[in-house]
Amino acid sequence: MRFDMPGLSREDVKVSVEDDVLVIKGEQKKDKEEDNSSWSRRVSAYDMRLRLPDASENEKVKAELKDGVLLVSVPKSKVERKVIDVQIH
Template identity: 65%
Template sequence: MRQMLDTMDRIFEDAMSFPGSGRTSVGEIRAPWDIMEDENEVKMRFDMPGLSKEEVKVSVEDDLLVIKGEHREEEGSKEEDSWWRGRSMSSYATRMLLPDNCDKDKVKAELKNGVLLVTIPKTKVERKVIDVEVQ
């Protein structure tokens, strides 16, 4: 039993340390979401581990991007797992205000390996500039 506890401690320490750090420390941890923007599009990444594409819904409601996901798992079929599993549920829900210059009709979403990637193209906004004479 003591050997198993020592192994668990080592695994935990290894997971918390980073290569080259030389010591156990908590460094930067990647956020479960990210947003990147350039002149052509807005890209968003959301970590949604354990969810399939059938369990995720992405929609645009007026100026809001709405993302919902829910996964329910009933008791495990294996007797030895039933004490551990029981019931589990993971859910995800977020709403984000979209910028005015987004083409809301061309939003694309893809779920791959537990990561939801949402791409929103930008529209070309022509701004009319009028010089006002200062008197």
């Protein structure tokens, strides 16, 4: 999965798995002086929750933040399907 998070650093982003839900939170606050007399504050905030599929290996979720893009990989466990041929009478 890919999430655009321009301007955020690793310290600004938290990725966790709560039960079977992937939680992504990020916040960046910047104070800036404008015109030597007034201050402005810019806040970028993210709070996203995604339900993970049943076949996910939640303990092996990995995340990487590079150039404002968060990449999250959620490996799937191998599920063997048992196929039984049913005779038609």
